[in-house]
Amino acid sequence: MGKLNGDTLVLNRSWMAVQICSVKRAISLLYQGHARVVDTEDFRTYNFEDWSEVSQQLVQVDENDFICSPTLSIRIPRVIVLMLYDRLPKRHVRFSRKNIFERDKWQCQYCGIKPSNKKDALSWMKSNVLNLDHVVPRARGGKTTWENVVASCYKCNSKKGSKTLKELGWKLKKEPNKPRWHPTLNIPLKVVPHKEWVSFLDLAYWNTELENDNDNIG
Numbered sequence: 462m463g464k465l466n467g468d469t470l471v472l473n474r475s476w477m478a479v480q481i482c483s484v485k486r487a488i489s490l491l492y493q494g495h496a497r498v499v500d501t502e503d504f505r506t507y508n509f510e511d512w513s514e515v516s517q518q519l520v521q522v523d524e525n526d527f528i529c530s531p532t533l534s535i536r537i538p539r540v541i542v543l544m545l546y547d548r549l550p551k552r553h554v555r556f557s558r559k560n561i562f563e564r565d566k567w568q569c570q571y572c573g574i575k576p577s578n579k580k581d582a583l584s585w586m587k588s589n590v591l592n593l594d595h596v597v598p599r600a601r602g603g604k605t606t607w608e609n610v611v612a613s614c615y616k617c618n619s620k621k622g623s624k625t626l627k628e629l630g631w632k633l634k635k636e637p638n639k640p641r642w643h644p645t646l647n648i649p650l651k652v653v654p655h656k657e658w659v660s661f662l663d664l665a666y667w668n669t670e671l672e673n674d675n676d677n678i679g
């Protein structure tokens with residue numbers, strides 16, 4: 462059932478694209494009442510039963526758009542909208558260089574310096590003007606975790622070395638912790654966006670988020 466591994470765009474209750482899940486997951490969320498299918502032509506939403514019923518009427522349209530099994534014949538939901546905020550599917554927030562920068566708003570957590578726009582931010586990242594730093598240095602037992610790694614400018618980074626904040630008399634701009642939510646919708650490059658998603662995605666986004674997100678943290 463390759464179709465079940467296809468991709469469905471997930472919107473939150475404010476109709477913002479927040480995630481991509483498998484078609485299988487989407488149908489399961491739909492079935493459990495945690496999400497509704499969005500008809501991408503007229504933006505009406507359907508629960509599982511209504512969607513199944515509508516699907517029956519369309520079943521002859523295009524076979525590729527349907528999941529058919531002995532017990533189920535349903536049009537593939539390409540976009541779903543979540544019904545309950547606290548029922549968001551759990552997901553792993555990737556502990557990556559870029560996500561830490563996003564969390565820290567691209568600002569050095571020691572001196573507060575930050576790029577003036579996203580374009581500068583990316584070039585700061587590439588040229589290591591903005592870097593990552595272990596708050597409690599690794600040499601002093603500091604771990605590589607959301608709680609102990611922050612964005613730091615090159616200057617602060619080298620000044621800090623393996624000293625602690627206390628020794629330097631420095632303060633963090635903000636207490637670092639694990640983001641509760643992915644800072645931005647991260648579409649893996651292998652995912653080909655469906656035409657039905659276009660209304661929900663900012664096209665500019667597609668042109669700016671092609672950064673490799675898997676850099677190892679030093």
Ligand SMILES: [Zn+2]
Pocket residue numbers: 569570571572573574613614615616617618
């Ligand atoms: Zn700094």
